[in-house]
Amino acid sequence: MKRLLLGAVCAFSLTVGTAVQGGVQAADEITVAALTFVSSSPLFIAQERGYYEEEGLDVSFEFFRAAQPVAVAIASGDADFGVTAFTAGFYNLAANGSLKVIGAQSREEPGFEFSAYLASNAAWEDGLKAPEDLPGHELGITQRGSSFHLMLGLLAEELEFDVDAVKLTTLEAVPNMMSAVSTDQVDAVILPGWLARRIEGEDGGRIIGWVHDYTPYQLGGLFTSSDNVEERRDVVERFVRAYQRGAADYAEAFHQFDEEGNRVFGEEAEALIPIIQQYTDATPDAIKASASYIDPEGALDVGSVYQQVEWLQEQGLVAAQADPASFIDLSFIDSHFNLPE
């Protein structure tokens, strides 16, 4: 019995030990945690075009299947830099003091179709023809506090309707949302545009609006651990420079419009698509359809982050003590905008 107890205590302290330590590697070898999404493209471009190398960084990627583990990997010290969407879970993790947001991922920018409000056929027949009609209907989301929930909250603030008037159904994953809306089990969902278009194409629902038309906002960010910011500042600076070059290349290629205001994809885009394809495994058409707006300098819409945190706090989804000022570090990029006073 005694020996068993001792063993249990040892095992316990061992697991705790490994959970507490981690990170801190040789100076210039860094690990980047990311999702294989087009919105992470600047990371991939910087790698393939050698921008990291020119900054003296040896980057290896760690890929995840959901946004949450990316943030957890940074907080636990398993990876140095991460890029994902903002969620309540992310902000709670950041409020804990282990993360610093230092740059931007995608944002919902006017003119760039990214996320769509999609009504089910039955709800559309019944009069759900615009996002303004959402109150009184049932919206399918992945989880409370997810990007989709956040988009609904921002819409409610923008259109000044009571968010509780929309009934939420949590469906855990995007494929479930797609099957629920196309079988009329929920009235509407908010989906990445190219998936919404696919459902509309299969006659499984109707797109009733685009998020960028209603609530342009900062979708996600580039972040690192607080330890990195404090102890390896020059590595963070060099990484941000490489990331910005990747973002600039991306913006050059994917932010083009023709005279009629339609998006066009020229030679630059064609040159980048194979690089992005290598990481995302998406077809060129899917890449074009899901190429969101990424600030060419990686600049954050800071006010948008404040607004998101505030709304999530009102909903009780983010800890009351979470303060964006404490987890956003504006010192690495000059061009952050919409700064709160």
Add this chain to the structure above:
Amino acid sequence: MAEAVRELKFRGGGFAPGRKRWTALVFFALVLGIWQLAGSRGWVSPLFLPSPLAIFEALRAEAISGNLWIHLTASLQRIGLGWVLGTLAGLALGLAMGLFTLARSVGLPLVSAFFPIPKIALLPLFILWFGIGEASKLVTIGMGVFFPTVVAAYSGVDTVPRNLVRMAQSFSLPYSAIVWKVVLPGAMATIVAGFRITVSLALILVVAAEMIGAEYGLGAFIISAGHLMMTDRLLGGVVCLSILGLLAGTGITLLERRLLHWR
């Protein structure tokens, strides 16, 4: 020649693991104490491992707001109903497989083929088939309970001593009496042991079942807390499931005593 008399100790005691209440309690207290110490001394970040007190606080807040009871009752209903449905169906097929050739020849490959399918992987399909309402949740739990019950029931029937059945037959007891008075009581030990497993399975599966379309429920609470990175609430929900597991285990021990008192 003097014969040495050697005393022989009785060695045939067998293995008889007993239970001492105190050791378990002391062990639990010790683990909790070290855990709390690690948390309050700052050895571990509260995010990675919230201290027992923090977990208790999170649970207390839920209990005071009344949400905890809503979550509990919602889950208990699903677990109870799902378990009963799965168990009834499983007993029916399992006993039939134990008694009839046709049922066994059809049932055995069926169970082998469908048991290993992870029910969670089928969730998107369950939504299409059963909707996002209660039905898909009951099916998820029921399916998980069904297969182990089938296995327990038919192997329970198999373990009934053949000579008892033969004796009953030679005394020309009617078929139904043999099933009721010999086969069922004989199989009961294995069946109840199966209950022990399926109740735990139902508790595990309620988390999966409530992933989708559940506003309330312990599983929904745990999953949502995980997504929100509120680890104290997450572990609070897990503690609730453990307590339910303990209670269910105790309940089954009582059931065992009642059903198997003839032993």
